Amino acid sequence: MAFERADRPPLAAAAVSRRDMLTQCGMGMGLLGLAGVLRQSECLGAPLANHPLAPREPHFPGSAQRVVHLFMNGGPSQVDTFDPKPELTKRHGQPLPAGNLRTERRTGAAMKSPYNFRRYGQSGIEVSDIFSKTAEHVDEMVVIRSMQANTPNHEPSLMLMNCGDGRLPRPSFGSWVTYGLGSENQNLPGFIVMCPGGYPIVATRNWRSAFLPGAYQGTYLNTQHKELDKLIANIRNHQFKGDEQRRQLDLVSQLNKLHKERQGGGAALEARIQSLELAFRMQSEAEESFDLRRESSHTLEMYGESTHGRQLLLTRRLLERGVRFVQIWSGAGQPWDNHNGLEKTHKKLAGDWDQPIAAFLTDLKQRGLLDSTLVLWGGEFGRTPVAELPALNGRDHNHYGFTCWLAGGGVRGGTTYGATDEFGFRTVEKPVHVHDLHATMLHLLGFDHLQLTYRYAGRDFRLTNVAGTVIHDLIA
Numbered sequence: 001m002a003f004e005r006a007d008r009p010p011l012a013a014a015a016v017s018r019r020d021m022l023t024q025c026g027m028g029m030g031l032l033g034l035a036g037v038l039r040q041s042e043c044l045g046a047p048l049a050n051h052p053l054a055p056r057e058p059h060f061p062g063s064a065q066r067v068v069h070l071f072m073n074g075g076p077s078q079v080d081t082f083d084p085k086p087e088l089t090k091r092h093g094q095p096l097p098a099g100n101l102r103t104e105r106r107t108g109a110a111m112k113s114p115y116n117f118r119r120y121g122q123s124g125i126e127v128s129d130i131f132s133k134t135a136e137h138v139d140e141m142v143v144i145r146s147m148q149a150n151t152p153n154h155e156p157s158l159m160l161m162n163c164g165d166g167r168l169p170r171p172s173f174g175s176w177v178t179y180g181l182g183s184e185n186q187n188l189p190g191f192i193v194m195c196p197g198g199y200p201i202v203a204t205r206n207w208r209s210a211f212l213p214g215a216y217q218g219t220y221l222n223t224q225h226k227e228l229d230k231l232i233a234n235i236r237n238h239q240f241k242g243d244e245q246r247r248q249l250d251l252v253s254q255l256n257k258l259h260k261e262r263q264g265g266g267a268a269l270e271a272r273i274q275s276l277e278l279a280f281r282m283q284s285e286a287e288e289s290f291d292l293r294r295e296s297s298h299t300l301e302m303y304g305e306s307t308h309g310r311q312l313l314l315t316r317r318l319l320e321r322g323v324r325f326v327q328i329w330s331g332a333g334q335p336w337d338n339h340n341g342l343e344k345t346h347k348k349l350a351g352d353w354d355q356p357i358a359a360f361l362t363d364l365k366q367r368g369l370l371d372s373t374l375v376l377w378g379g380e381f382g383r384t385p386v387a388e389l390p391a392l393n394g395r396d397h398n399h400y401g402f403t404c405w406l407a408g409g410g411v412r413g414g415t416t417y418g419a420t421d422e423f424g425f426r427t428v429e430k431p432v433h434v435h436d437l438h439a440t441m442l443h444l445l446g447f448d449h450l451q452l453t454y455r456y457a458g459r460d461f462r463l464t465n466v467a468g469t470v471i472h473d474l475i476a
Helices: 018-024 029-039 086-090 134-140 154-163 173-181 203-207 242-262 267-289 297-303 307-320 342-366 434-444
Strands: 066-071 107-110 117-120 125-128 141-148 191-194 219-221 325-329 373-378 382-388 395-398 402-407 415-417 427-429 454-456 459-461
Touching (some): 066 307, 134 141, 141 434, 173 191, 191 203, 191 307, 242 267, 297 342, 307 325, 307 342, 342 373, 373 434, 382 402
Parallel strands (some): 066 373, 191 219, 191 325
Antiparallel strands (some): 141 402
């Protein structure tokens, strides 16, 4: 039986109203609350069990209860991070014997990794020295070295990784997860997106809810800011204190209810009443949730003072408070898209992430959260083992074979899965398409990806479209 909310009819495919437009914009915490309530107006006034973000049971008991997606947008090089290829060193500057696969830009000779690899943990998995601190947790990870996407272009590959389709508007992975599981905290969004400095490529489409109700879209935070007022717009009311604001809200609510009774009801008006309540609750909850000064000096030092350190420490606090899905981006645009200057840039980017990731995994484990938190690291694709012309200092996009890793949440830690060829160009063993990755992650969360559906425009849609296979060898 499909996991479908039968109490909500499909949206009409007609002209987009102002209300529908607001639900699709992904523009912030207050708007998210309003949009979600507007689209869910038929269940307003009902018990919490009917609230769109109320906690719900999956199809079967899952090992994971929440997801953290560490997005290396732009495409990190697998042969410089988690998939060592000694043959590239031997053939540095020489053409590959079988020639190059078709790539987005012109490529030339083999390019060796500028970094060293060594074995870590009891599993002895080889990892580049630019992720040496993260590698200390390799026994908690399954490193998938046989990932595949559809095209070597950023926009469709981002959409595929995030929404399961590279061309058409589809709900994002985070939206599907919050649709299926709800949230454990009604005072915060169930799905939060952090990207410092602005939006990545294709912007809010990466975390949209599309035809799912607006309550399930991601709420964006610009985490280049430290101050709460800049991190979350309008989070504080500087005109009234909390008790005064509460009295004001009670008065407005009473007037609205009187007007509603005189009008003989009205879902839209009830939606606005509830949206004010949600905004007030979020306002009070966020004040405490995003205040890193409440953390010990030891914890702050462990994560470090970098932007990614702050992002991951905020993420741990949000997970503790019941947020279901957190996606964390490297930055605006596509930072890992190193067509040239890879040696310096990849090292800098990995250095920004290495200590925070290690601290985050350590922190989750110490607090007993890692076993129930599924962590995904990776980009929209990888990079070529051959250099982009004209020099030996950068790599082109590679969707034929790349690497991501999963940690916690019931995965088979301390293992590698699949393989690329001797140069790291194409997958040759146990291919894992993005649809397979999504199906497996949903399985870890307790869902049959074939049954987690939503009826829209006369069809039952799902994250994995009409494909996807659960890779049981990735699961402990």
